[in-house]
Amino acid sequence: MALLEEIIFAGFGGQGVMSMGQTVAYAGMVEGKQVSWLPSYGPEQRGGTANAMVVVSDAPVGSPLITKPTVAVILNNPSLEKFEPSIKPGGILLINSSLVTDKSERDDIRVVEIDATNIAVELGNARVANMVLLGALLQMTGIVSIDGIMDALKKVLGDSKKHLLDVNRKALEKGFEIAGELI
Amino acid sequence: MSKILMKGNEVIAEAAVKAGCKYFFGYPITPQSELVAYMARRLPEVGGLFLQAESEVAAVNMVYGAAATGKRVMTSSSSPGFSLKQEGISFLVGSELPAFLVNVMRGGPGLGNIMPAQSDYFQITKGGGHGDYFCPVYAPASLQEIVDLTQVAFDTADKYRTPVIMAADGMLGQMMEPVEFFETEAPELPEKTWAATGERGDGGPKVVNSLHLDAGSLYQHNKHLNEKMETMRENEQRFESQFTEDADFVVVAYGTVSRIAMSAVKEARAKGVKVGMIRPITLWPFPQKPFEETRERAKAYIAVEMSAGQMIEDVRLAVNGHAPVEFYGKNGGIVPTSDEILEKILAVAGGDHK
Numbered sequence: 208m209a210l211l212e213e214i215i216f217a218g219f220g221g222q223g224v225m226s227m228g229q230t231v232a233y234a235g236m237v238e239g240k241q242v243s244w245l246p247s248y249g250p251e252q253r254g255g256t257a258n259a260m261v262v263v264s265d266a267p268v269g270s271p272l273i274t275k276p277t278v279a280v281i282l283n284n285p286s287l288e289k290f291e292p293s294i295k296p297g298g299i300l301l302i303n304s305s306l307v308t309d310k311s312e313r314d315d316i317r318v319v320e321i322d323a324t325n326i327a328v329e330l331g332n333a334r335v336a337n338m339v340l341l342g343a344l345l346q347m348t349g350i351v352s353i354d355g356i357m358d359a360l361k362k363v364l365g366d367s368k369k370h371l372l373d374v375n376r377k378a379l380e381k382g383f384e385i386a387g388e389l390i
Numbered sequence: 391m392s393k394i395l396m397k398g399n400e401v402i403a404e405a406a407v408k409a410g411c412k413y414f415f416g417y418p419i420t421p422q423s424e425l426v427a428y429m430a431r432r433l434p435e436v437g438g439l440f441l442q443a444e445s446e447v448a449a450v451n452m453v454y455g456a457a458a459t460g461k462r463v464m465t466s467s468s469s470p471g472f473s474l475k476q477e478g479i480s481f482l483v484g485s486e487l488p489a490f491l492v493n494v495m496r497g498g499p500g501l502g503n504i505m506p507a508q509s510d511y512f513q514i515t516k517g518g519g520h521g522d523y524f525c526p527v528y529a530p531a532s533l534q535e536i537v538d539l540t541q542v543a544f545d546t547a548d549k550y551r552t553p554v555i556m557a558a559d560g561m562l563g564q565m566m567e568p569v570e571f572f573e574t575e576a577p578e579l580p581e582k583t584w585a586a587t588g589e590r591g592d593g594g595p596k597v598v599n600s601l602h603l604d605a606g607s608l609y610q611h612n613k614h615l616n617e618k619m620e621t622m623r624e625n626e627q628r629f630e631s632q633f634t635e636d637a638d639f640v641v642v643a644y645g646t647v648s649r650i651a652m653s654a655v656k657e658a659r660a661k662g663v664k665v666g667m668i669r670p671i672t673l674w675p676f677p678q679k680p681f682e683e684t685r686e687r688a689k690a691y692i693a694v695e696m697s698a699g700q701m702i703e704d705v706r707l708a709v710n711g712h713a714p715v716e717f718y719g720k721n722g723g724i725v726p727t728s729d730e731i732l733e734k735i736l737a738v739a740g741g742d743h744k
Binding site for chain 2: 229232233236242243244245246248249267268269270271272274
């Protein structure tokens with residue numbers, strides 16, 4: 208079946224949802240897929256939600272604006288409230304359960320809770336929590352490879368932060384592994 | 391060159407630099423500020439000059455000055471800021487100065503909001519400032535198309551000595567997509583013998599002016615401008631038609647909305663509705679040919695816009711009474727969804743489509 212994933216990454220501003228989305232879009236591009244990335248840029252209040260919408264597809268991308276995501280990656284409670292109802296039936300709700308305390312009530316989607324921040328802390332750097340989540344996303348959707356994400360990170364981090372590549376890879380692999388056990 | 395992932399606003403800026411733009415005068419406004427920021431960094435690298443003016447009005451008049459010297463120059467803004475530039479655009483037309491003007495449209499009227507819209511269609515396609523004129527308007531639907539059309543826009547500006555407009559919307563400006571920049575061959579363009587480049591050996595003073603106090607002289611000047619616009623009407627129409635050969639119904643949409651509408655068209659096709667799409671790439675001159683080719687057969691047209699219904703007037707003129715023209719649109723920063731457009735297509739098509 209033709210690939211079409213419409214993914215929303217959502218959390219507080221500053222949690223890295225924008226770059227998470229960009230990393231996936233970049234990896235998709237490198238791996239020859241059609242991609243788009245659209246940030247929320249409306250008037251947001253401090254502490255409010257920010258989100259990035261990423262489409263990864265075999266065919267040219269129609270709307271970059273996603274109204275019914277196939278996947279929602281959620282990093283805070285307000286984002287869960289905002290996007291949980293819109294996920295396509297059969298879609299995926301991926302939650303960082305270290306940060307999100309509310310629960311999903313949908314039974315027509317696959318809900319995957321990953322204790323991402325605590326796992327990241329165990330890996331030695333709380334800031335790679337998003338990569339744990341991304342690893343899980345890759346396991347569940349197969350949209351891009353871990354190597355593709357690493358390519359993107361090399362570009363994003365640059366030479367000055369090259370030393371962080373290793374822990375990022377470990378985080379991706381850990382998330383990939385955990386999601387593999389869950390499904 | 392390989393593909394790179396860029397933001398729409400930055401793609402416009404880089405494409406302009408690649409097209410030989412050396413000067414940028416502008417004033418930041420959401421949702422196009424990245425364009426301004428990109429130029430501030432980029433133009434000095436290519437020996438150009440970036441200047442943040444004190445206002446949009448100042449910026450467009452700086453464009454006038456730079457254009458008078460024959461250099462490739464641009465400004466960009468979003469709806470409220472673009473309104474401020476209208477006086478200057480009229481002067482550019484009157485003085486026959488080429489310039490590249492970008493409007494990354496947002497919701498209006500007034501300050502409106504910063505979300506995507508196409509509500510400036512009337513302003514950009516029907517003149518906008520005072521006097522009898524039209525400017526060519528390019529409406530890309532993807533970031534790659536921005537690259538191609540920016541080059542075309544600068545060339546058209548030089549060819550006809552006219553300001554040209556690129557119409558984008560907040561979504562196109564903010565989104566990222568892969569793009570590829572190709573080396574293109576420079577087209578043959580007339581020498582800018584009119585440019586005011588100083589008096590050393592180029593034939594004496596040049597006058598760049600839009601003032602013609604004598605009625606006869608202004609009449610002649612207008613006649614000349616109108617002839618130019620007529621030539622552009624003939625030669626510069628751009629469009630894309632898809633699935634129109636057998637179409638009973640034809641959706642008409644431009645810019646990012648056309649992508650969303652295309653998803654709806656494909657879904658309607660899958661349900662057995664013979665629907666096609668016309669995508670105007672130039673909003674002025676508005677493409678007539680695809681309507682002439684389809685209007686004998688089509689049972690109805692549906693204009694889809696992020697406005698209260700503006701392009702629909704040009705669609706009606708082009709259909710010229712051969713078929714009814716329906717409308718679906720959202721404005722104020724709300725983007726129509728493919729489901730909503732599909733529903734409209736099915737409603738217009740009638741019958742029982744599951």
